[in-house]
Amino acid sequence: MAEPPGPVLVVMPTYEERDNLAPALARLHASVPEADVLVVDDASPDGTGQLADRLAAADDRVRVLHRAGKTGLGAAYLEGFRHALTGEHQVVVEMDADGSHAPEDLPALLAALDDADVVLGSRYVPGGRVVDWPWHREVLSRGGNLYSRLALGVPIRDITGGYRVYRRTVLEQLHLDTVASHGYCFQVDMAWRAVQAGFRIREVPITFTERARGSSKMNGAIVAEALWRVTCWGVSHRLGRTTPQHPAGPVAEGAHTPG
Template sequence: MAEPPGPVLVVIPTYEERENLGPALARLHAAVPEADVLVVDDASPDGTGELADEFAAADERVRVLHRTGKSGLGAAYLAGFAHALRGEHQVVVEMDADGSHAPEDLPALLHALDDADLVLGSRYVPGGRVVNWPWHRQMLSRGGNLYSRLALGVPISDITGGYRVYRREVLEELHLDSVASQGYCFQVDMAWRAVQSGFRVREVPITFTERERGTSKMNSTIVGEALWRVTCWGMSHRFGSGDRPPDPVDPIPEGPVRA
């Protein structure tokens, strides 16, 4: 298998994931020993941030970005991306802390960078699958992907998925300071920006497994935001200038990084 095009940083957002963080890090470093990790913790009240500090103290591959409060998945990833772009990492990975994204799939995602700029771990291409999700979550996910694909006119089967690998230059070009999306709408936003910017986007099958510990952060607010934003982007794309208008945002405070 070909080597990735430079050092790899895996960004893992956390909020109340104390039970899941240790197993996720152990599996990740068994699958890709050379990968560095940035845990982005939004002041988890269950002590996830403090546990992450312990892992960082014991392993130089792990760093922790402490944020002052819970401000959403998109904001956490943007803070992680900003940290990555200040360093020398050439590949940046999005991965959940809850065990739903199998670290064992990461080598295949990294390998796919041979002919791609953004690699999406896909549940809905041949070979991809979802394990232990109730029917209503599968319907919500498949419906959201279908709606996004039709509204935006992009041939991506799993545009809402959150397991993905970016070449550094993609993040450098996507005007991250204009991204305000949260939840799985953030994933739609980032993938669409990459498509519009002419980057090569490729889907690779993964196995997505419902978390065994803790509770999902999905709620009706996240779904509503995604529906509204995708509808607006799609209308602008089809009947306006053809481009999505930027979403103005306030600067995102990063917080201290501990190694």
């Protein structure tokens, strides 16, 4: 694996992931031993936060950020990103704690930073796949990605995926304080901002596996938010308008998908 351009911080939001957290961290550090981890726990009632504290006490690569309550995946990641920007880390990774994002894929994502600013772990490029997902979830996911790709006019095949790597400079320039999206839509928002800001985006195939323990946090309200926001962004883009949430910037010529 090519060396990443500086220290790596994996931001891992948790809400009721007590059974999944320790295995996820063990697999991560087996794959990328030098990576630091920031667990962002939303006051999980099942004791995930307390477990994270114990794991952090035993391993100085692990840190824990406790939030007052559950306010959405996007808010958790944003707080993790802001924390990352206060330190020395030059690479920031989004990764789920439920095992759906294989830590064994992370070396390939990090290596792709050689010619990219943002690397998206993609289920829908050649070599990517989904394992053990109900058919309706995959149909919803593929449909949401197709709609987003057409509405926004970007070549990204998996713009809703949550396994991704950012160079620090990207997060410093994406106006994080104006991001209001949550859940499913947060990932589209961040990728769309990166495209408009002219950053090089690359997709790398991953294997996404349905969680073995616990339940998905996806719900109808999250999907509805995503459809509404993507539609508004697409219409504004085609009319040549910009908003404080999406400042003007060139479309990234480096945004591409393999194959």
